[in-house]
Amino acid sequence: MSEEELLGEALRRILPAARLEETALPATPAVRLLLLQDDYPRDALTPEVVQRVMDNPLYWVFCWASGQVLASFLLARPDWVRGKRVLDFGCGSGVVAIAAARAGASEVIACDIDPLARAATRTNARRSGVHLEVVEDFFHVEGHIDLITVADVLYDRGNFEWLQRFVQRADRVLIADSRVKDFDRPPYRQIERQASCTLPDLDESAEFRDVRIYLAD
DSSP states (O other), X not given: OOHHHHHHHHHHHHSTTOOEEXXXXXXXXXXXXXXXXXXXXXXXXXXXXXXXXXXXXXXXXXXXXXXXXXXXXXXHOGGGTTTOEEEEESOTTSHHXXXXXXXXXXXXXXXXXXHHHHHHHHHXXXXXXXXXXXXXXXXXXXXXXXXXXXXXXXXXXXXXXXXHHHHHHEEEEEEEESSOSSXXXXXXXXEEEEEOOOBSOOOOOGGGGEEEEEEEO
């Protein structure tokens, strides 16, 4: 069974009527991702299905707003990654890692603890025509890192402890986030702000469509 088939099977175990469909991102059509079908769900989810989703979050079946903005940022400004070694932390669907590779990074390492996210990233990289190294453990990555990219991981404030680790590990760190509005963590500073939305569209409130990019260097 291929990884794509395994991903579809994993999705249906949680959401039986759901399927994956290839989506070209509106702002970055060269990045092609397998995402949850756009018209799901057609009916209200039962309490049992809601509980399964809560117990088994499927972060990789969405392309979150911050990931889209950071991917677009890198493709519009390839000098940030061209010829550089990049590590994308919490890669999810792989959107930012794929964008970094398409923008000319010499090596891109996509890191996620979720085995389904890693499988999705490998599948999406193939569909987008790029090669990535996909790993589970951030601490097992050896050698110099020019840039760490991070999108959509600060929803859990327990992840704030990673901010200093990133600075110690790489020359530069780019973080995209739409959840934290009181972000005051030197040496990080805001360098960009854009509106976006999650795909498929979750009809989130305007505050979660307001994406900001922070740089530490």
